[in-house]
Amino acid sequence: VQQYAQQIDNQAGSLMIVGHLPFLDRLAALLVTGDPSTTVISLVNSGVVCLEQKPENFTLAWYVIPEHLNNT
Numbered sequence: 001v002q003q004y005a006q007q008i009d010n011q012a013g014s015l016m017i018v019g020h021l022p023f024l025d026r027l028a029a030l031l032v033t034g035d036p037s038t039t040v041i042s043l044v045n046s047g048v049v050c051l052e053q054k055p056e057n058f059t060l061a062w063y064v065i066p067e068h069l070n071n072t
Contacts, residue, residue: 045066048065
């Protein structure tokens with residue numbers, strides 16, 4: 001995840017990353033805390049996370065899992 005985090009730091013503007021677990025859990029943890037083994041959020045299949053880049057790190061803006069959506 002270190003290599004991807006470095007590429008993300010070099011990107012300008014918004015970026016969407018689509019992937020699988022446990023890679024995305026580790027990437028989010030690294031971006032938010034600097035440690036890929038720290039649990040920041042427990043992603044589930046079909047979950048969506050929005051991180052916002054701040055000058056020194058990323059913060060969790062919002063998180064949606066299928067159970068949050070009305071299936072009617």
